[in-house]
Amino acid sequence: MSAHVLMVQGCTSDAGKSALVTALCRWARRRGARVAPFKPQNMALNSAVTVDGGEIGRAQAVQAQACGVPPHTDFNPVLLKPNTDTGAQVIVHGHAVGNMDAVGYHDYKRVAMEAVLASHARLAAAHDVLLVEGAGSPAEINLRDRDIANMGYAEAVDCPVLLVADIDRGGVFAHLVGTLALLSPSERARVVGFVINRFRGDLALLQPGLDWLERETGKPVLGVLPYLHGLHLEAEDALPRTADAAANGMLRVVVPALPRISNHTDFDALRTHPQVHLQFVGPGQVPPPADLIVLPGSKSTRADLAWLRTHGWEAAIARHLRYGGKVLGICGGFQMLGRAVHDLHGLEGPAGSSVGLGWLDVETTLAPHKQLHTVQGRLALGDTVSPDDVHAPTSAAGVPIRGYEIHCGVTTGAGLAMPSVRLDDGRMDGACAADGQVVGTYLHGLFDAPEALSAWLRWAGLHDAAPLDLPVLRDASIDRLADAVEQHLDTHRLATLMGLHACTP
CATH class of the missing domain: 3.40.50.880 (Class I glutamine amidotransferase (GATase) domain)
Structure with missing residues (x-):
């Protein structure tokens, strides 16, 4: 029996894809499922060493922790580590295959997709649920040809997609509607719902916008996640902001x-x-x-x-x-x-x-x-x-x-x-x-x-x-994310998408 596959794509970079996949991993695990994370292609200079002696993006290592499994190279089969503004070291199944510029890597994507699908097949055969994180945005028109990170992968494995947007940035409805508009008809059809991330305020004031969004797109809003302060999760790549306050004896x-x-x-x-x-x-x-x-x-x-x-x-x-x-x-x-x-x-x-x-x-x-x-x-x-x-x-x-x-x-x-x-x-x-x-x-x-x-x-x-025990703090943050899923998202619909009704804790 093959795993149920659900993919999370974002309207922008840092929309909350990594955090949502982490949350869903822990939530599904709580329900008794054998869960694995997956990111077909990652571009990051933060990496982790895996149990099988390779390297993957650190976000997938954290997601593995959420699933209760050791990190494995199949969780992130293609990792790009930029070494110039136009080139990167290309890592496939945990090991470097060489440095490539953007044009060279575009030509290499056919080979990279074979690695992605091989990892997907192994994980799908061994787990109940595969939770997949996209990269950047699926609406990058210039990157659509030979895409392996977003809809190119989703189309290849025929999986449903959740679209997440960050309301804290502003323009959340434009992000969601605009992203849908830039997808092909088959890609739009596989978007099964929206998740709005990092909301602060009174949800009643947002509700008219959510109702409009559902009428305009015909897609359900699966929920609105609150802005969670004080999470101790590893950043995928961008440097974290540091406090400008005085050291005060520290x-x-x-x-x-x-x-x-x-x-x-x-x-x-x-x-x-x-x-x-x-x-x-x-x-x-x-x-x-x-x-x-x-x-x-x-x-x-x-x-x-x-x-x-x-x-x-x-x-x-x-x-x-x-x-x-x-x-x-x-x-x-x-x-x-x-x-x-x-x-x-x-x-x-x-x-x-x-x-x-x-x-x-x-x-x-x-x-x-x-x-x-x-x-x-x-x-x-x-x-x-x-x-x-x-x-x-x-x-x-x-x-x-x-x-x-x-x-x-x-x-x-x-x-x-x-x-x-x-x-x-x-x-x-x-x-x-x-x-x-x-x-x-x-x-x-x-x-x-x-x-x-x-x-x-x-x-x-x-x-x-x-x-201070950082791994314990990180695990507590993962639990907070899973609690937010339980409290704020449509868990019945999520369970149906992941085939969890047959799983018992």
């Missing part, structure tokens, strides 16, 4: 907003922590005083290293360290802190080498084979630092840590003798400066576990950090 953490920043979800725990003031600093902004500067991951390490220098970060980091601040580099940021970065094969841009910032005695050569691992280990901070050194972060050493690696770099050098993490598989990760002020690591997700987060905060100077 630990001040500053992150340069690199043009090709990747896996900025690493900072979700820091953004959430009540004693941490985290700020992303973009072009034209002067790096403010901080206790900790974190250089994040990058999809184009050498280009982003040049961007740092152009925007004054090299001098800012030197000044920060002179005054006793700490610096942490994650993945590409770790590579930047070394003596040099070599891209001899032109994997992330023009072939060549760049002089690093020089704060760690290592250098990195980018290699064609990407390292993809989920790992566990213990923090090694200060293991090789003299006990007499007052800067030694000994209070953090030995704390359990878990995370994941996604990188092409092979890093060598004497600095590796002072690792930041000792992994359970026997490998060492990262490097620490002798004075304990500068640390580099390849591990993403290094702040997610509560004990590890507290240890990193102690190293950075916050010795009385309140406990």
Whole structure:
């Protein structure tokens, strides 16, 4: 028996597709269904390592959590990771197949669709319900030919579609009616209803518009979801907004907003922590005083290293360290802190080498084979630092840590003798400066576990950090979304679309 398939498409990017699919995944699971998430094509620099050793978009990893299953490459068979304004690394079934520009990828879509349909078939055979997230908008006329992300996929597998729109942006009725108008007759026919997202106010004032919408389009409104404040869900790609309020005695953490920043979800725990003031600093902004500067991951390490220098970060980091601040580099940021970065094969841009910032005695050569691992280990901070050194972060050493690696770099050098993490598989990760002020690591997700987060905060100077468990907060947010579905959407119609009447909790 094949799964019931329901697809969620949006009138715009960030209309709420990811959140609605996450909510429906948890809601259907509560009803006893075997559920899987699916996104045929995703474009994002935030990715997660899967149980089968590949990478997918982080939104699908969160949706997998909502379903109670480990993330798998079939959940997101095609992932595009932009490395320029016109090109991207193309990842199929979890592994890179090469870099392509927009024209080259358009020609490749026939092959990509085969991968999409293969994953779809495997998931449909193994689950009761397949909840599918579209990408962007189905009304992008220029992208309709060979589409694999929205209606092209829906037509190929013959599935119904819910259309979601964000009322908080304004123009919600124009978004919905305009999107329908730009679809072909067969595509319009497969839209089975609307969901309006992020509503604030009195629903009675919106009701006349909903009645008009149903009369005008002949499509039902399945419900209006409220604006839910304080959700702890990972962003698919766009940098989250950070508070501009004064730090007021909190630990001040500053992150340069690199043009090709990747896996900025690493900072979700820091953004959430009540004693941490985290700020992303973009072009034209002067790096403010901080206790900790974190250089994040990058999809184009050498280009982003040049961007740092152009925007004054090299001098800012030197000044920060002179005054006793700490610096942490994650993945590409770790590579930047070394003596040099070599891209001899032109994997992330023009072939060549760049002089690093020089704060760690290592250098990195980018290699064609990407390292993809989920790992566990213990923090090694200060293991090789003299006990007499007052800067030694000994209070953090030995704390359990878990995370994941996604990188092409092979890093060598004497600095590796002072690792930041000792992994359970026997490998060492990262490097620490002798004075304990500068640390580099390849591990993403290094702040997610509560004990590890507290240890990193102690190293950075916050010795009385309140406990914070981001995975637990995330799961609570998923439950809040599912509760909203139960309370505000037409659950009878949803259950019919998903074939859930036969499932028992």
